[in-house]
Amino acid sequence: FPADRIRNFCIIAHIDHGKSTLADRLLEMTGAIAKTDKNKQVLDKLQVERERGITVKAQTASLFYSHEGQQYLLNLIDTPGHVDFNYEVSRSLAACQGVLLIVDANQGIQAQTVANFYLAFEAQLPIIPVINKIDLKNADPDRVEAQIETVFDIPTEECIRISAKLGTNVEKVLQAVVDRIPPPVMSTDSPFKALVFDSNFDHYRGVVANIAVFGGQVRKGDKIVSAHLGKTYEVNELGLLRPDEYPTQRLFAGQVGYIIAGMKDVKEAQIGDTLHLQEQPVEPLPGFKPAKAMVFAGMYPVDQSEYIGLRSAIERLTLNDSSVSVQRDSSLALGAGWRLGFLGLLHMEVFNQRLEQEYNASVIVTAPTVPYKAVLSSAKLIKSCRAVQKNMVYIDDQRVMMKYLFPLNEIVVDFYDLLKSISSGYASFDYENSGYQTADLIKMDILLNGRPVEELTTIVHRQRAYNTGKAMCERLKDSIPRQMFEIAVQAAIGSKVIARETIKAYRKNVLAKCYGGDITRKMKLLKKQAEGKKKMRRIGNIDVPKDVFISVLKRK
Numbered sequence: 001f002p003a004d005r006i007r008n009f010c011i012i013a014h015i016d017h018g019k020s021t022l023a024d025r026l027l028e029m030t031g032a033i034a035k036t037d038k039n040k041q042v043l044d045k046l047q048v049e050r051e052r053g054i055t056v057k058a059q060t061a062s063l064f065y066s067h068e069g070q071q072y073l074l075n076l077i078d079t080p081g082h083v084d085f086n087y088e089v090s091r092s093l094a095a096c097q098g099v100l101l102i103v104d105a106n107q108g109i110q111a112q113t114v115a116n117f118y119l120a121f122e123a124q125l126p127i128i129p130v131i132n133k134i135d136l137k138n139a140d141p142d143r144v145e146a147q148i149e150t151v152f153d154i155p156t157e158e159c160i161r162i163s164a165k166l167g168t169n170v171e172k173v174l175q176a177v178v179d180r181i182p183p184p185v186m187s188t189d190s191p192f193k194a195l196v197f198d199s200n201f202d203h204y205r206g207v208v209a210n211i212a213v214f215g216g217q218v219r220k221g222d223k224i225v226s227a228h229l230g231k232t233y234e235v236n237e238l239g240l241l242r243p244d245e246y247p248t249q250r251l252f253a254g255q256v257g258y259i260i261a262g263m264k265d266v267k268e269a270q271i272g273d274t275l276h277l278q279e280q281p282v283e284p285l286p287g288f289k290p291a292k293a294m295v296f297a298g299m300y301p302v303d304q305s306e307y308i309g310l311r312s313a314i315e316r317l318t319l320n321d322s323s324v325s326v327q328r329d330s331s332l333a334l335g336a337g338w339r340l341g342f343l344g345l346l347h348m349e350v351f352n353q354r355l356e357q358e359y360n361a362s363v364i365v366t367a368p369t370v371p372y373k374a375v376l377s378s379a380k381l382i383k384s385c386r387a388v389q390k391n392m393v394y395i396d397d398q399r400v401m402m403k404y405l406f407p408l409n410e411i412v413v414d415f416y417d418l419l420k421s422i423s424s425g426y427a428s429f430d431y432e433n434s435g436y437q438t439a440d441l442i443k444m445d446i447l448l449n450g451r452p453v454e455e456l457t458t459i460v461h462r463q464r465a466y467n468t469g470k471a472m473c474e475r476l477k478d479s480i481p482r483q484m485f486e487i488a489v490q491a492a493i494g495s496k497v498i499a500r501e502t503i504k505a506y507r508k509n510v511l512a513k514c515y516g517g518d519i520t521r522k523m524k525l526l527k528k529q530a531e532g533k534k535k536m537r538r539i540g541n542i543d544v545p546k547d548v549f550i551s552v553l554k555r556k
């Protein structure tokens with residue numbers, strides 16, 4: 001394919017504005033998948049994505065498109081919209097020369113629309129605004145076009161109005177991609193040079209790297225070098241993603257595809273790394289800023305005998321999601337485990353769900369915390385206001401964008417859910433890090449029958465300690481099942497108990513129902529009980545359900 005007939009583009013948008021649905025239509029129209037009414041977000045391949053209806057991993061698909069008698073190769077990268085996955089978006093942008101910015105014709109510009117716009121704008125990429133869902137009864141594309149002009153300074157004439165669901169005007173989107181996005185400027189004559197922008201671990205084939213070829217070409221059997229480690233590999237297989245793997249003989253400059261080169265160790269395929277031919281060294285590409293973890297949590301095997309298995313599952317999954325930071329850790333109650341850093345709470349929940357679904361691992365996750373810097377001084381006297389307004393911009397007469405400075409620990413657990421519910425779903429939210437601030441914080445312990453539960457220790461603002469402690473005790477009381485003895489649930493600051501709840505004793509004997517000899521029924525019940533226990537964590541002699549460690553921190 002000549003480079004001038006290649007287009008590499010991303011679809012970016014606020015969550016639920018229709019990226020994956022538009023991708024479905026584009027795949028159908030270019031014959032990559034058959035046209036049926038069953039195609040729903042086909043690029044969302046992970047089980048967690050299907051269940052939650054969100055895109056977590058950016059996905060790649062090569063489309064062949066005929067326009068005015070010419071064949072074009074369009075490489076589409078679908079991206080996740082949620083705040084926690086911004087990192088995936090910036091990585092995808094590095095492999096593109098333009099973006100489709102989707103905005104819902106009813107909801108208009110939302111927080112992630114703004115955040116994603118700036119990612120593309122800073123990368124100096126042409127932006128094609130697409131107003132989606134014009135089929136909705138209360139769609140107001142005029143208002144949304146006006147917002148786009150006010151906030152992003154993009155003339156209204158550049159907007160394309162579509163319904164991704166019905167396919168209305170989607171052809172215009174393909175034409176705009178060809179007309180408004182430039183082809184990649186790179187030559188097939190120069191030495192081979194490719195950016196690793198994503199990678200997966202396959203149990204049978206080892207590392208499968210997604211690459212964008214920036215120069216030259218690579219063939220099966222070529223000897224390639226990873227600039228990061230300086231190691232040499234032989235290319236076993238390569239090809240396009242349409243969206244399934246489609247092996248080819250070569251990959252050229254301007255193409256996006258996958259490569260398998262006998263990388264066996266998960267650490268060998270660094271995202272952001274440059275690949276080149278053994279005999280033709282090149283200047284490495286700039287790579288990526290490492291993602292900064294904002295939320296930390298401990299992860300432990302439910303049973304220490306599963307430690308090795310869980311370790312390899314975490315290693316493989318972090319290869320697939322390199323924004324997760326991993327450190328070994330151990331806890332008195334939970335044994336050996338890890339302290340993992342995530343970009344946000346959703347990111348953490350998704351990671352945990354993927355461990356369980358894709359690697360069959362059973363994990364205990366401790367309460368998430370945010371990084372603090374402790375300063376030893378007697379004057380932590382400064383009363384800090386918990387949120388400071390920074391600025392306010394009117395998007396139109398009905399919508400306003402406000403910027404606040406927040407302590408991260410206030411937003412990490414459930415701020416987003418709360419905001420959505422108090423604004424009946426109208427408000428949306430995005431954040432970036434603005435550094436450390438001084439605050440009057442104290443450490444609060446939770447005790448079960450007098451024994452501190454390390455995993456539930458939290459850092460709270462002094463003025464919030466009483467209410468938070470009380471709420472946590474109440475919630476623990478609701479979520480820990482009754483056991484054969486009474487349990488005291490207490491919140492304490494130092495040696496001072498500030499809240500208490502009691503869980504009454506209860507005797508549960510699953511075999512009581514098995515009169516006499518029905519052995520199969522007895523076995524079945526015992527198995528059921530064992531499975532129930534698996535989701536429990538034993539602290540001292542108390543069984544605590546695994547999910548309590550997170551749910552207990554959520555506000556009502």
Ligand code: GDP
Binds near residue numbers: 014053165
């Ligand atoms: P994403 O989060 O941006 O990938 O959004 P999805 O493609 O998953 O779409 C979110 C929801 O909006 C789904 O329920 C879609 O069926 C729906 N949707 C997408 N495009 C349209 C459209 O053009 N019209 C209508 N009525 N609904 C749409």
Ligand code: MG
Binds near residue numbers: 080
């Ligand atoms: Mg999606």
